[in-house]
Amino acid sequence: MDCPDCERVTERTEQSLCPIQDRALRNVRQAYEVWATAFGSISPTDFLNRVAGLKGTGRNAKEIVEFLRQHPERWK
């Protein structure tokens, strides 16, 4: 995935994300754990759909959410 918006050094991490998107990915994954506990259970798809529509979701987090929607295999 490209980093057209974050403007970070285009140095790739092992997940092929730039450092800021890598951080966003970690945040999204951690948030999913919290969501799953909060609701008892929630599917990744439902979680991504809901997070994408929230006002407080950051720009890079939204990019990651979109990326995960298109690449569900990267969820693991």
Next chain:
Amino acid sequence: MEVTQTLIVCEKPDAAARVARALDEDGDPGRIDTQGVPVYEAHSRQETILVCSALGHLYAVDSKTQASRRFYPVWDLEWMPKHLVDKKSARLARWIQVIGTLADRADRYINACDYDVEGSLIGYTILRYACHGADTKAQRMKFSTMTEKELKTAYKTLAPQLDLSLVEAGRTRHELDWLYGINLSRLLTESALKQNRGYSTLSTGRVQGPTLKFVVDREEEIRCFTPTPFWIIEATVTRDGQTYALEYAKEEISTLAEAEQVVKDCKESLLEVEGAESRNIQQSPPYPFDLSGLQSEAYRHFGYTPSRTLALGERLYLEALISYPRTSSQKLPPDIGYSEILRGISKIAQYRTLASKLTVQPSLRPIQGPKEDSAHPAVYPTGESPKRTLIQPEANVLDLIIRRFMAAFAETSLRESSRITLKRDPHRFFLRGSRILREGWIEFYKPYTSDDSQTLPELKVGDKLPLTTIQAAQKFTEPPPRYNPSSLLRKMEDENIGTKATRAEIIEILYRRGYIKNIRIEATPLALKIVSMLDKYCPQIIDPAFTARLETSMDNIQSLQTTRSVVLAETLDYLRPIMLNLIAREDEIGAQLAEVVTSQRIAALTFDYSCPQCGSRLKIIRSRTSGKRFIGCAGYEKGCRFTLPLPQFGTLSITSAYCKLCGFQLVQTRTKGRRPLTSCARCYSNKTMKPGFVAATTTPTARPRTSALVEATSLVKD
């Protein structure tokens, strides 16, 4: 009898006029204008006092060698007349010449610049360089207000020599800042320029770098933020026709199941009063203002940026209405004359009643804050009435200072805080209330205090009342707030970077460079790029801890624990390898910077609002034939002829705000010496055209051919 000629150097012309008026026997000094430079001549029985002024710094640090201004790294520096360093300061040449001529006639020299590091340094460089080495025999005049009485006293009790420890600390600060700023900024600017994608001034510095990093760190936190859910219980009870909001014992509930259980357990149930408690809380008056306290409060109540508050404060100081505002003290020493100031304040109609309440007190003892400043007390009003009608912002800041000063002498306020506990086992709810029992200082500081009083119903233990409503409201965690100019300044202060005098200016520079935007500060892509590169190649440069250590070193120079040469040598040893490393990666750095500079420049000229005719992007365009600028459509090639007019003077920027009438994106025009003008080009085009605008038109003939158009890349610049 021989008449002594004394030369007094002040920091600004207004200060010179006031000093001369105070020292002249008749209070009416002569004014001599030499080459447009004002000099005041005051007389007393045995001396003629010539009072001249600087215009801030007349001397600045520059490279010792005559190498190109684009060359780096540079390590040898010297102090030079500022007009030789900065083309914009050309008029200062006359100032130096006039002061030099006056110095030849003088027998005695006095530095009467502001009593702080900058003031001491301004006076020192003038006396040393313009007055041909008079710094060694000069005396120092120290004062915190520009009232006639204090100026006269200061003149009678001159310090026998200049405050050299302050001067040395000031010299070191300027030299360090120059070494950092010139080398790093030239490297950034030149490496980007070498990529042949246009010029853009890029800078960083000893304080600028870490400050920008604060903003960028926050920006990244916000951008990566992912909200998580929690629930709060919203419940109400009704008593005697009045509805009261309840607070559930657990502020936030982390699972939906638990929240739903609470609602299920309590719905339509009776709550029983389990207990009621109240306690009295004494609240001390707020501390007297130091500069950052004043800036923070002025931002909170009036929305003034820190730099604006400082400018307003300096104006009030020069009119002898307040004490010196660039202070970090929160203390009001008795020698400022509490009673006299309060008597003065009581002569101003709006404060008469309040000030009179204080003047009748048997003893006046203000609250003192923990912060100290050896040079000046906290900011306080002089008690003098304004001699002219103040403009509203000046009046606001003065009002804030006067009320804060009066509040400092008032007694503590007393508030009763109550809590009633209601139960529906195993759940607990609270009803909270508070009321003011004794206003104390609040009376003096109104309207700058908030009143959150809330009365509670009469209830006793065992009383039962039905729950009127209850629901579990789902909420989400929110990202950390963005900095605003005031909170960023506070952060700089907390991290001990910059000085009280320079912090506000550093924030302004970040805006001017295009690194940050908006009042709720956002880091631009350029800022993200610069910080990420500095972080990668030389993290020390943006490390707040390192900058804070340098600040401590400069404080140590002031307290004679170290010397300027030691600090400079240490800094050079530190900075040299960093620069060499950066120079080795110049191409890599330049390529990345040029890319983001170009994209930011294009973004700065492109509207988010789409063309209402064809939906393409709208841009600021300059006509190559007429030189006029206007808003044009990117769909011109496809035949769209939509245009809108723009102001032809000043620096334009596209704001993130939209017109309330038509929804079009607003444009801001900044012209030096004027307030920024924010306007809607679309609404304007629907009205009669005024001079200075290019008329909007949709006719093809009114717009030049595409080949004659250039994007107005030079319009949005520093």
